[in-house]
Amino acid sequence: MSDSPDVETLAAGVLAGQRRALARAITLVESARDDDRPAAEALLARVMPGAGRSIRVGISGVPGVGKSTFIEAFGLHVVGRGHKVAVLAVDPSSKVSGGSILGDKTRMEVLSRNPAAFIRPSPAGRTLGGVARRTREAMVLVEAAGFDVVFVETVGVGQSETAVAEMVDMFLLLLLPAGGDELQGLKKGIVEIADLLLVNKADGDLAAAARRTAADYRGAVRMLRPANPPWKPVVEPVSAQTGAGLAEAWETVERYRRTMTEAGALQRRRAAQARAALWTEIEEGLRAAFRDDPAVAGALDDAERRVAAGRAPPAAAARRLVARFLAGPRFLAGQGDPR
C-alpha cells in the first residue's frame, strides 16, 4: 500500500468515525500484499475493542430478486430510524480490484450519498476464504468507526451464503414471487439458514403472487428445524419499490436481536463463529503451506487422479503426502525462527 499513514493515525481516524480513514483502513486489510499484512493486523488489534457492537445482517437472494434496490430502500429506512448503516459484500467472483473502483456505488446512489451510510464494494480475491476473511475484517473496521448496522451482501454464487452466514448475527433471504426453490434458482440448504425470508416485488401485478409465495414458504419453513433457536424464521412479503413491509422487516430484525440476546444465543453464536474463523484460518495456512511445498506438488496431482478414478484408497494416499510434507525443511536456515 503506497503512501500509507502509520497504524496509530489510521486507528485513531477509524475510531473517530472518519470516512477517509475508514476507507484507507479497509484498503489496507484487503491488500493482497504480504508486506501490508503486519500493519493490517496491528490496525485490527488496535481497533478491536471498539468493534462488535453492531447488528450484523447477511442478505442474499438470486439475481433478479432486486437485491440492490432492496438494500438501498431498507438501508434508507434504517438510517431514517437514526442508525448508521454499512454495506459490505462477499463476492468471490468479483473482478473489482480492492476498493479502488467503487463499481457497486452506482447501484445504490441515494444510500451511498447519505452521510450515515457507508457502502463498500466486494474485495477482489481468488478464493472465497480470502474474500470472506477480508469482509470479516472490514466488518471490524466499520463497527469500530461507529456503524451500528452492518449488511453483508452475498451474490449467491458458490458457497458464499454459508461463508456470510458464518460471520453475521442474522441471515435475510430475498425471494421472488414464484414457485419453490428450484424454480427460484435457490441453492440447496439456503432456505434452512435463513432467519428472515422476504418475498420482494409485492407490488402491482405481483402482489398476490408474493403473498401466495410467502404462505407457501411459511408452510415449508415450519417443516424445517430453525437455524437459530429460540428464533423461529419469519416469512413476509415486501416491496423495495413501494416501501411496503420495510418497517415491519426492520422491526423483525430488532426483535430477532432482542430474542437472541436475551437467550444468550447471540453471544454464543459470535464466540463459535470467531473460534471457527480461527480454525478456518489455521487450516488455510496449513493447506497453503502443503500445496506450495515442492515435495508435495507433483505427487499431489497424481494422487488426486488415482483416487478420483477409484484406483487408490484416499487414506493411504493422504498419509504418504502428509509424511512427505512434514519431512521437508520448512524454513531456510538464516531466515530466523518465528518462535
Add this chain to the structure above:
Amino acid sequence: MSDSPDVETLAAGVLAGQRRALARAITLVESARDDDRPAAEALLARVMPGAGRSIRVGISGVPGVGKSTFIEAFGLHVVGRGHKVAVLAVDPSSKVSGGSILGDKTRMEVLSRNPAAFIRPSPAGRTLGGVARRTREAMVLVEAAGFDVVFVETVGVGQSETAVAEMVDMFLLLLLPAGGDELQGLKKGIVEIADLLLVNKADGDLAAAARRTAADYRGAVRMLRPANPPWKPVVEPVSAQTGAGLAEAWETVERYRRTMTEAGALQRRRAAQARAALWTEIEEGLRAAFRDDPAVAGALDDAERRVAAGRAPPAAAARRLVARFLAGPRFLAGQGDPR
C-alpha cells in the same frame, strides 16, 4: 492385530467372498494400532480393483423411527431379489470395540443369519472422521467380497449424516408419522440431502397419519432444490412391520441408480467423493500434526480464548500459530526421511 494372516492370503479370501476373511480384513482396517496401518493399506490397494460395483445407500432417521426393523425387513426383501446385502454403520458415539463385540447383530437376527447378508456393527472411534474413514474402507472390502448392495446406517448423532451422505450414492431418510422436522427431532439440513424419504410405521392406527406426513413432506420437498439432479426426491409411506411399500422403495432405489448412471451423475458423484475424502484425510493429517506440535499446544488454547472473546482477530492469531508450527523441526534427525 494378533495372529494376522499375510495380506495376500487375506486379499484372496476377501475377493473369493469368504466371510471369515472379510471379517478379519475389516478388523484390520478398523484397527487403531499404527503398526497395523501398512498392512491395512496394502490390503485395500490390493482389493480395490474388485470394489466399486455396488449401490451404496445411506440410511438415517431419528431414534424410535424403527431403523433396525426397517433395515432388516428391507434387507431381506433385497436379498429375496437375488442381491447380496452388506450393512455397515457410522456411529461416532459407539462404545463397541472394533468388531469384536457384534452388538448390532442381535438387532437384525433374521437378516444376520442369511448367507447373502453381512452385518457389521459400528467401529469404535473417538472422532467422526476416524469412524467415517473406517466405514469407507469397510465398504471397499465388502464390495470386493461381492456384496452388490451396501447399506450405511447412521445413528443420527453429530454430523454423521453428512459424513454418510459423502460416502454413498443415495441417501434414504426414515421419518415418523408426525409433524415437521422440529417435532420429529430431525437435524437442520437433513431433509435436503435425502433422495428418498420413507414415512415408516404406515400400519394400523398410524397408517393415515403416515400418509398425511408423506403428503406434507412431499410439499416441503418440492420447495427445496434437489440434492442430486436430475433426481427428484421421492416421499412414500412404508411399514417395516407389514412389509407394505418395501418393494416400491427398492424399485425407487433401482430407478435412482438408473437415472443417475444414465446422466453420468453417479460417476461424477463418486469421483468428487473420493477427491473430497483425500482432502479430508490430508487436512486431518495436517491438523493432527499441528495439534500435537509442542510449540503450538500452549499457544493454541490461549489464542482460542482470546479470539472467542472478541479480543483478537482470527487471521493474525492463526498466522502466528501456523508460523510457529512450520518453523519447528518435524522429524528428529536419524529417523529417516520418508521422501
